[in-house]
Amino acid sequence: MKLSCVTFCLLFLFLSCNKDVNETMYVSGKTINCPGVIEKECLQIKYSLEEDYINFYDDIEGFQHDKGTDYIIKIKRTEVNNPPADDSKYKYSLVEVLEKKPTPTALEDGSWLVVGIVGFKGDFKRDPLLSLSPDLNQVSGSTGCNRIFGKIITDKNKLSFQNIGTTKMACDDNGLETQMLTVLEKTVSYKITENVLLLEDGDGNVILKASNIDRKE
Known part of the structure; x- marks a missing residue:
């Protein structure tokens, strides 16, 4: 059945005036203080995995953001007619939460108490420790016997230990030091x-576990 001229014009007018757009938005679990007339915490958002996060100054109606949780959400963006001078030209509202998961923690300066090393079944007579300084590309700490020192290279979730040296004290550690140094040599990534x-090897296997501690080596 053919549309009458009047019906066609009304349909065209409706479609042309429909200013709602649905979009997929990635929301970081981290917020940032945004400059402005009134300082506020802004969400960090992007519209594809390949993009970098940017500051999002607006609110998303119906969306409850929890710090420490990353989200993928579907939102509706509606163009606002004649918004006030300092307001956004768009209104955002939540359509659906597609996914949420804990925010990955970046590797920052700090110390990690080693609690497990693949291939080592004995007791830790002394606490092995890794103190990492990604900005300086340095690592120090202890194997549970000798102090260690060397270089680390990081790139996103990639991590490698290089030029690792130790002091030379003899210890009865049931092979802990040897196994720890072997594991560091095999490390290619982390989470x-x-x-x-x-710490993970080239096949993605976890080869060392360490708990964050407040003290530095």
Whole structure:
């Protein structure tokens, strides 16, 4: 059935006036203080995985943001007619939460108490410790026997230990030091989950676990 001229014109007018757009938005679990007339905490958002996060100054109606949780959400963006001078030209509202998961923790300066090393079944007579300084590309700490020192290289979740040296004290450690140094040589990546550092080999296997501690080496 053909549309009458009047019906066609009304349909065209409706479609042309419909200013709602649905978009997928990635929301970081971290916020940032935004400059402005009134200082506020802004969400960090992006519209694709390949983009960098940017400050989001507006509110999303119906969306409850929890720090420490990353979200993928579907939002509706509506153009506002004649908004006030200092207001956004868009209104945002939540359509659906597609996914949420804990925010990955970045590797920052700090110390990690080693609590597990693959291939070592004995007791830690002394506490092995890794103190990492990504900005300086340095690592120090202890194997549970000798002090260690060397260089680290990081790139996103990639991590490698280089030029690792130790002091030369003899210890009865049931092979802990040897195994720890072997594990550091095999490390190619890391992840941090609930303040636990996991070092991984080239196959993605976890080969060392360490808990975050406040003290520095």
